[in-house]
Each structure stands twice: as structure tokens, then as C-alpha cells.
Amino acid sequence: DSGVTQTPKHLITATGQRVTLRCSPRSGDLSVYWYQQSLDQGLQFLIQYYNGEERAKGNILERFSAQQFPDLHSELNLSSLELGDSALYFCASSAPFGGGSTDTQYFGPGTRLTVL
Amino acid sequence: ELKVEQNPLFLSMQEGKNYTIYCNYSTTSDRLYWYRQDPGKSLESLFVLLSNGAVKQEGRLMASLDTKARLSTLHITAAVHDLSATYFCAVGGIDKLIFGTGTRLQVFP
Numbered sequence: 047d048s049g050v051t052q053t054p055k056h057l058i059t060a061t062g063q064r065v066t067l068r069c070s071p072r073s074g075d076l077s078v079y080w081y082q083q084s085l086d087q088g089l090q091f092l093i094q095y096y097n098g099e100e101r102a103k104g105n106i107l108e109r110f111s112a113q114q115f116p117d118l119h120s121e122l123n124l125s126s127l128e129l130g131d132s133a134l135y136f137c138a139s140s141a142p143f144g145g146g147s148t149d150t151q152y153f154g155p156g157t158r159l160t161v162l
Numbered sequence: 163e164l165k166v167e168q169n170p171l172f173l174s175m176q177e178g179k180n181y182t183i184y185c186n187y188s189t190t191s192d193r194l195y196w197y198r199q200d201p202g203k204s205l206e207s208l209f210v211l212l213s214n215g216a217v218k219q220e221g222r223l224m225a226s227l228d229t230k231a232r233l234s235t236l237h238i239t240a241a242v243h244d245l246s247a248t249y250f251c252a253v254g255g256i257d258k259l260i261f262g263t264g265t266r267l268q269v270f271p
Contacts, residue, residue, distance in 0.1 A: 048206075079258065079259075081259075088261060088263055088264065089250065089252075089261040089264075090261075091258040091259060091260065094257055094258055101257055102257035102258050104258055136205070138205075149193070149210075149255065149256050150195065150207050151195075151207075153197075153204045153205040153206075153207075154204060155203070155204045156204055
């Protein structure tokens with residue numbers, strides 16, 4: 047158990063809908079990352095937040111957005127869902143920068159999204 | 163754009179044998195990570211390699227890094243069934259990780 051929690055574990059929805067995925071980082075971690083894993087695209091970085099602010103952006107669609115709240119939990123919002131958005135969505139967290147940290151990212155159990 | 167390639171993509175090996183998974187990356191990077199993923203599960207951190215020549219070992223797995231060749235290897239010694247999983251290398255720094263395609267390892271008796 048990495049200490050990163052994600053809810054829900056599974057989500058089944060229809061095309062055109064909107065969903066919210068939630069992530070709580072490990073205690074003390076300030077960075078949260080979101081990744082998408084699919085058979086055709088592999089593991090892709092979406093976005094990173096550090097202490098409430100967006101820090102890095104990857105291949106995140108405009109229909110997707112995220113935020114990190116003052117208590118450091120994060121939410122990934124996916125809207126106007128398409129069949130191709132079906133994937134496993136992982137959240138990861140890492141310790142504050144510096145202080146000997148190796149910046150290892152610890153992954154949560156993931157949310158499996160199925161769009162029908 | 164940073165690209166990370168792994169080979170082989172699939173590896174079927176007999177228990178007790180040795181093998182190596184290779185990870186090549188295209189541009190200089192701060193650090194390299196190895197992760198393990200069991201089917202339908204999360205990614206588990208195995209190693210982080212921070213400098214040229216770094217070598218880390220845990221049980222039957224040993225990882226090394228050659229930053230000049232932009233190459234990392236994950237060596238499996240005397241494989242056992244419990245090592246069956248998909249192994250990913252990932253390259254990055256403090257902002258994101260770029261993952262390789264993964265190597266699916268199956269160990270059979």
C-alpha cells in the first residue's frame with residue numbers, strides 16, 4: 047500500500063457525460079500527478095500540481111481539468127466523455143523537493159473508467 | 163521531446179534463468195526509475211537511479227544506469243514465478259515521468 051488513495055475504483059458512464067476522480071496524496075507529500083494508462087497509448091503524464099498550484103502539463107485534453115485543494119487532495123475532471131477516454135487513471139504523489147528526496151512518485155490504486 | 167524505449171516488450175523465461183531488460187532514453191535526464199505493475203494493479207516503485215554508474219539491487223533484481231549511453235538495464239537473476247509482472251522504466255525529474263512501453267515478463271516452471 048503506497049499511502050495514496052483514489053476514489054472511485056471503478057466508474058462506468060456514457061459518452062458525453064462528466065465525471066470527477068479524486069486523489070488523496072501520502073501524508074506530507076505536496077506534489078500530485080495524474081497519469082492515464084491505456085492499451086494504445088501506454089502510460090501518459092497528464093498534469094502535476096504542487097502545493098495547490100499547477101506545475102507541469104502533459105498530454106491533457108482540453109476537456110480534462112484538474113485542481114489541488116488546500117488540504118492537498120486533488121480532483122481530475124473529465125467532461126464530454128468519449129469512448130477513447132476509457133482507461134485506467136492513476137494519481138501519484140511525491141515528497142517536497144530537496145532535503146535529499148529522490149522525488150520518487152508513489153502511485154495510487156487507480157480508477158478504471160469505462161465509457162459506453 | 164524525451165522518448166523512452168524498452169525492449170523486449172514481452173519476455174517469457176524459465177524459472178532459474180537470467181535475463182536483462184533494456185531501457186533507452188533520448189535526452190539527458192535527472193534520474194531514472196523502475197516500476198513493477200501486476201495485472202490490473204498499481205505501479206510499485208522498485209529502484210531510483212540518480213547518477214552515472216549507479217547500481218541498485220533488491221533480491222533477484224539489479225538495476226544499473228549509464229547516463230553517457232542513455233541506457234538503463236534491469237537484470238533478473240534466477241527468475242522465479244513471483245517475478246511475473248510488467249516492468250516499466252521511467253525517466254524524469256521533479257515535474258513528470260515519461261514511461262517506457264513496459265516489458266511484460268512471464269516466468270514459467
